[in-house]
Amino acid sequence: MSTLVHAASETTGPGTRKFLTVLIGLAITMAIIMAPSPAGLSPAGQRVIAVMAFVVLMWITEAIPYGVSAVALVFLLILALGFSPPAGGTGAMLGTAKAIPLALSGFSNSGWLFVAAGLAMAAAITSTGLEKRVAYLILKLVGANTHAIMFGIILTAFALTFFIPSVIARAATLVPIVIGLTEAFGLPRNSQIGRAMLLLAGILPSVTGVGVLTGAAPNPVMVNFLTGAGQPQVGYLDWLIDLFPYTVVFSIGLYFLATRLFKFEFAELPGGPDYIAARIAEIGPMSTAEKRASFIMALTILLWATDKIHHVEASAISVLCVLLLVLPGVGVITCNELYKRIDWNSILLFGAGISMAEMLTRTGGAAWLSKVAFVESGMGGLSVTALAIMIFVVVFFVRFCFTSITSCLTAITPAIIGFLVSLHNPDLPIVGIVLAVALIAQCLSIIPVTSAPAMIAYGAGGFTTRDMMRLGLPLAVIMYGLIMLFMFTYWPFVGLWK
Template sequence: MSTLVHAASETTGASTRKLLTVLIGLAIMAAIVLAPAPAGLSPAGQRVIAVMTFVVLMWITEAIPYGVSAVALVLLLILALGFSPAGSDPGAILGTAKAIPLALSGFSNGGWLFVAAGLAMAAAITSTGLEKRVAYLILRLVGANTHAIMLGIILTAFALTFFIPSVIARAATLVPIVIGLIEAFGLPRDSQIGKAMLLLAGILPSVTGVGVLTGAAPNPVMVNFLTGAGQPQLGYLDWLIDLFPYTVVFSVGLYVLATRLFKFEFSEMPGGSGYIAARLAELGPMSTAEKRASVIMTLTIVLWATDKIHHVEASAISALCVLLLVMPGVGVTTCNDLYKRIDWNSILLFGAGISMAEMLTRTGGAAWLAKVAFVESGMGGLSVTALAIMIYVVVFFVRFCFTSITSCLTAITPAIIGFLVSLHNPDIPITGIVLGVALIAQCLAIIPVTSAPAMIAYGTGGFTTRDMMRLGLPLAVIMYGLIVLFMFTYWPLVGLWK
């Protein structure tokens, strides 16, 4: 009886803390809205920043479920934009009717389509059991030791980077394989092994992508920004030499953390290699559904890898893949079955988050934040090393405002480059600092909603935001420590740092 009372008391206490967090968040949002508008910031921008502050606090504390925060975010954006001036006339407001399509703009974004399609692809493939077969084949290759399997996941992620140019596409390929590995252990997805493996699957696609010029969409965009500012052109090999070694060392740190922070249920799969061979024999020949899924996924990967030839956007290819997976006579599942398997909260949240990021940019909020952070903060008087570190600290906090890495880097990189160029200091390694920004934006992994691959992995139900923060916070310390280390050791050797 006392146990039940104690449990009820803990539940009540947790509910009270969450309610208090929501009230504090609402108070902060109201204070920002009611504060005098700073110079250079539009009323709409000020209100979107207020909404962003509230929502990011909810994401970090998990005071309200992700799905609820997504609905709240859309409503708050409608109100924030709807009751803001429509243009230069302060007396005329935009109106909620016109604000609705703006607040829902994230749901027509290619990144949102990619995440939705990625979750659908993972759900469809796991319905066939193909991921189990691939997982057992990987286990047969790397062995039954849990640490070896974790290393196998890392090596797989690196290999995929050179064949699949999209970060989200790699996540959509890797996550089903990892699910198969977890199920091969006979454990639930939220087991200690399952959490560690799925976190790797959600974090690695972005990490490996920043090390290869063609590995992530923001990379060539940043090269164009740098070239436009008069910096030397970075080629494929230049980028590889400058950043790939960092991603390798960082992945070693990720491996060490993941294998230390989570207490694995087994050090080796029960039964070892004999068990793996028995499971493969038990699966028997590939089923028709598995063969169809294999053909569809192979076609999809080939199309992803050759996008520079056919020029079909990667998210459109993903939509084609989902269509083939559910098409009668061709596919492997039905729309109704797929509907039950997909985590719709993740899809809803990511779309709402993209809307927030887009509105932050359109209303001038992102530009104002960058100006305050980089220009008006007085950073220009710092030494080169201190200046770089302070920029990286600012990027850390700005990163939480965006669900899309591409959107984040597109919004802040021009401001950073412009600020650095304006200092007229030839000793500042502009390219080196900007590439460091790319590392932070793509390697930072603290909450799922700031990364599409992490949202795909999160949508499987294997880990919570708290689990990701448990790994992501010390990983961020390693990330910054390695950047400082490379600033004084490797980067000066390759000419990236002075």
């Protein structure tokens, strides 16, 4: 009887806390909505910021499930936009009928399409068992030691960066392999080994991508912003020299952090090389489904890697891959089976999050936040080092407002560059500060919803938001520490910092 009472109290406690968190979030939202509109901020922008405050609190505390938060976000956006004048205007309300397509705009975004297709690809591939075969081959190559396997995942992520010019595509390639590695240990995905490996698969694609100009979509966009502001052109080799060494050192820090924070169930795969050889023999020759999946994935990777030649957008290639995987006579899985395997909560959440980011930009909320953070804060009077540090701190908090790294950098980079240029200080390393902002936005990994690759890994069901925060918060400290180190050592040496 006492056991039942104790269990009931444990269940009631967290439930009460979550309910209170939701009430607090709603109170904060209403307070922001009812507050007088600041100069330069439209009513629609103010209300979208209020919605953002509520949703970010829900994401961080997990007071409501992610799928529920996605539906709540869409509903709140409809209300916020519908009961506001058109963005930048006054007069009559926009109306909920016109607000609906705006609140659902994220679901027509190529980034959302890429995430949805990536989750579908991972689900289809794991249905064939191909990921297990690849996993055992990787185990055979790097050895059976768990730390060696973790290092092998990092090497794989870096290698893929030069061939797959999309962080989401790399995540969609890496996650199924990691799932196979976890299952090779005979452990569930939420085991200590499984959590660590899936977290690496969710974090590494963005980290390695920022080190190569063609490794992530925001990189060339930021180069265009800098060039448009009259700053020196940053070429492929320049970007590689400036940022690739940082990503290597940062990944080494990630490796040591992950291998120490998580207490692995095994120091080495039980049975070692003999076990691996036995499992490879047990799998036997490749099945027809595995061969088809291998061919489809090889074709997809080839198309991703050659997008500069054929000019077909990467998300469109991903849709083609999913089509081939379910196409009768060609594919490896039926639509009904694929439907059961996909994590629809993640797909809903990412689409709703992109909608919020787009509405934040369209209503002027993002521009107003940037202005308040950079211009009106009086940061212009600080020394070069202090100014750079303050910008980096602001970017840390702004990053939580976006589920898309591209959306985040597209929204804040012009404001940062404009602010720095307006200071007319020849000693300001404007290019260096902007590239460091790119590092922060792409290496910061604290909650899954702020990163598409992390959402793909999160959709595999191996780790929770708390697990990611446990790794991501100290990783953020390492990130900022390394930036400070590079500011005073390597970057002045290569001419990126003065």
